[in-house]
Amino acid sequence: MKNIYGLLGRNIGYSFSRGFFSEKFETENLDCEYTNFDIPQITDITEVIKDTKIQGLNVTIPYKQEVIEYLDDLDPIAKEIGAVNVIKFNKEKGLIGYNSDYYGFIESLKPLLNDTVKKALILGTGGASKAIAYALQQLHIEYTFVSRNSGHDKLSYKNIDKLIMANHTLIINCTPLGTHPNIHDCPDIPYQYITNNHVLYDLIYNPAETTFMHQGKEKGATVSNGLQMLKLQAEKAWEIWNA
Template structure:
């Protein structure tokens, strides 16, 4: 048994897990075990608390475990794990962060980033349309923002990245998409109302993304005045607790389309699940049953 794992070791049974510090709040076991049960796979998915100084020993151990299919990686390990792996998928290399590790039969480990694909999944119907112009206002410059910036830049979206340190925001844009005509601003820019007259947005795509923990339970509120959102903007908040954030409530009241944090969480998990277990998860009715499970009071 892994001393930091939440389940006993069952020899011969394939498993994957999520690692992080802390890890008790992770919804990944509920998501993956829901799909495992739906497909009738003889496997399981766990959570494992790995402190930063334990990461090298953890990787050395799972390399030798033929039952270990891989792991999802949460903070603070998404960048620290990279030197411990044998290969990096090109997208993970570009983003500079890994959230999924997969073990090959010979024990070699490959790092992937499924956050980018998970983030884009609910936007695909919009992005399938040809636009005259695409713009995203992204709030936050932390780890989650890296994948979001890379994903949107690859879809020819001009980005306005807002952070407490505009210099950090500028450096992030230059690192992830050096050829892009993007802009960095102080996050306070969006806190006060604006009387800016937006041009005709017909044929354009606009998205507002909260990629920060602001607005999450226990965190300071996100100060964003909706007058900064062009008409018809999609408002996307990756926060999952609470799920209906104040930003999304404002957008609902204004009649704007919204995307909540479970969309990205489930989307990135689906891509990882297929890499771990070799089958795509069953996804029906907008993941409604899984969403009910994840939002039930018993879920952390």
């Protein structure tokens, strides 16, 4: 009987995970299968988890926070982050939530950093941004969230000026703006103030170079998409499922 792993999300036909794990299973000759569980609402998870062949799930937009109430326990790091992207099916303990996004982000970001990076802007406030914030804490990089509306501990896009851009040389896009097919979209920041000290990191991986990244590259910034982060978090998920 094949062990089943899968991705839980909404509108996930584009998914990186299914291709990554299917190739891994074939290359390593593993008797496993990876399936997309594309559900219109989180309550539909109750049907998915009835399948006793499922050993683990990845979780993506928009369920990284909503899924928590359906789990039996949380790994301490996932609890602190407040978002889950990996679920382990444990026979004794039930469904346990983990977060491997923060690990993938840290390890993919480290090679890009320069000595000027002391503060970061996190664009977006969804589930992914929570893991990014936790990762930056581990790296001792101060951060400020940016959202459509300003509020406690967050700026609005219209608040960002030359001084803020100069002080925050790491900018991470955690929004879906620029994802295929809407490839001309990008976060509304003042790109004219980007310098060659800046690092622009986009969690999007399709297209490989987003408009956000392209704008940064034109100013001499170091840029990266989210593909390496995805690969690293996926390998970490596999470790978690098989620990």
